[in-house]
Amino acid sequence: MQREAGELLEFRDVNTHYGDLHVLKNVNYAIGRGEIVALLGGNACGKSTTMKTIMGVVRPTTGSVLFDGAAIERLPTAERVRRGIAPVLEARRLFPRMTVLENLEMGAYTRKRGADLAADLDRVYELFPRVKERRTQLAGTLSGGEQQMVAIGRALMAHPRLICMDEPSMGLSPLYVEQVFDIIQQINRQGTTIFMVEQNAAMALSIAHRAYVLQTGQVVLSGGAAELRENPAIREAYLGELQVAPTA
C-alpha cells in the first residue's frame, strides 16, 4: 500500500539535455498525493520534456526523480508504468489502426489479466459512454474529442496512481474542453493524482490545486491555483488579459 508520508512525485534539481540543448534547468517539483497540479508555460519551455522525463523517455543528465519516495530516474519506462505512472500523451497518440478496445487494452499492458480488467473497462465506459459505443471502431477514425476520451481511458486502464497529462485540451472544441476538465476532476476525486501540462491556463487553474510556471526550462513561479489566478504576471502572460510576451 502507498505510504502516506512524503510527496508522490518529486523532481530534485533536474537537468535535461537534447544533445547540446539544455532544456530543463535545475527544476524542482513536488506533487502531493491526491493533488491536481498544473504545469503552465509558453511554447518550447520544456513542458513535454518534463512529462517525458517522468515517463523515462528522456533521462535527466543530473538530478533525481522520485516516485513514492524511491528514485526512478534510472528505471526503464515499463517499470515506471508498473509502479503506477500513466501518461496521456501530447496530441493523444492513440494507435490509429487498432480498435478503441485494443487501445484501452494497451493501457493495461503491464497488468496481469484478471477480473479487475473488466471492472476497469466498465469504469472507463461509465465515464465515457461515447467510448463504449465506439469500442470496435479504429481509433484513427474518431473525432479529436473522442480520441482524447480514449486517451484518458487508456491511462485509467493502467490503474495508475499518477496520471501525467500533456495538454489534454489541445485542439478540442470548447464543449469538449469543459467535458475533459470535468472528467479530470472526477478522476482526481476518485483518488488519482494528476500532473497536467496546459496551455489553457484559465481552465487549468480552475481545477488545479497548485501550479508551476515554467519559462525557458526554469520554474519561475509556483503556488496555489487561487493565488496564481490573482497574480498580475500570470494574468498578463497566461490568462489573456494583455497580449504581451512575458518578460524574462
Add this chain to the structure above:
Amino acid sequence: MTTADVYLQQCINGLSLGAMYALLALGFTLVYGILELINFAHFNVFMVGSFVGLGTLSLFGVVPGAASLSGFMLAAVLLGTLLVTMVTSGALGVAIERIALRPLRDVRGPAAMITTIGVSYVLFNLVLLVLGADSKNFPTPLPSVSFAIGGAVLRLREILIWAVSLVLMGLLTWFVQFTRMGRAMRATAQDPEAARMMGVEVDRVIIMAFFLGSALAGAGGLMFGLYYNFTSYIIGFTAGLRAFTAAVLGGIGNVPGAMLGGLIIGLVEAMGGQLISASWADVIIFSILVLVLVFRPSGLLGRVAPNKS
C-alpha cells in the same frame, strides 16, 4: 496436355512458389513494420534454414535415397523437422539482431541496413566454406502419390507446401491479432514511443519480430528443399529477392500484404515462365513491381502515408 491443363499446372506450381515466397516475405514485413529496416540477412536465414532442415531430416534417418515414409511416421518426422528448423532459424534471427543490429539501434541512416547485407554475406560464405559449393540433394520422405486434376498433376509436396504455409500464416495472423505480444507488436509498429509509454518493452517486441520472421524463413527453406529436392548456398538470393519484392508489392510492413504479394509473385513467375520463358521471370516480376509502385507507391495493401511521428 491441353493448353488449359498447362495453365492449370502452372497455377499449381505458382501457388506453391507463392506460398514459399509469402512465408519469406512475412519476415521482411515484420521487421520493417517495427524497425523500418530492410533486413537483407533474411535472404540467407532462409538458405541456412534449408540446410538446418536437411540436417534435421538426416538426424531422423531420412537421407537421400532412403525409402519414403508414410502415415504417422511421415507426419511425426515432418512436424519434428519443421519445428527444429523453425526454432533454429528463429534463434539465428534473434542472434543477428542481438549481435549485429542492436548496437546500431540509435544510429541514424543506412548503417543498420548495410550491416544486414554484411551479415547476409557472412552466412553465405560460412555455408560455402563449411559445406562446399556443390548443391546438396534433399531426401524425399513424401511418398510419390499424385492426383490428376484434368490433365494437370497435383503432387503431395504441393499439398504439403500449401498446408504448411496456410497453417503458419493462420497462426501468425492469430498471434498478431489476438495475443498480448501481438498487440504490442502492432502498437509498436504504429507508434513506438507511445507503445513504450504503455509499458511495452520494445526490445522484446523487436526480438519477437526477428524470431517469428526468421522462423518462417526457416520453414520456407525447408519447403524449398522438399519441393525442389536440393539445396545450395546460393538459393537465398533469388528467392530472397523475389520475396522481398513480394513484401514491397503487397505493402511492406503489412502482414496480409506480404501473403498476397507472395502469391502474386509466385503465380507471375510460373505463368510468365509458361507464356514467355523462364529466363524472363525476373524481368516480368520487377516490371510488375515497378508498375505497381508507380500507381500505388505504398504497395497493394499498404497505407498511403505512414502514420508516424
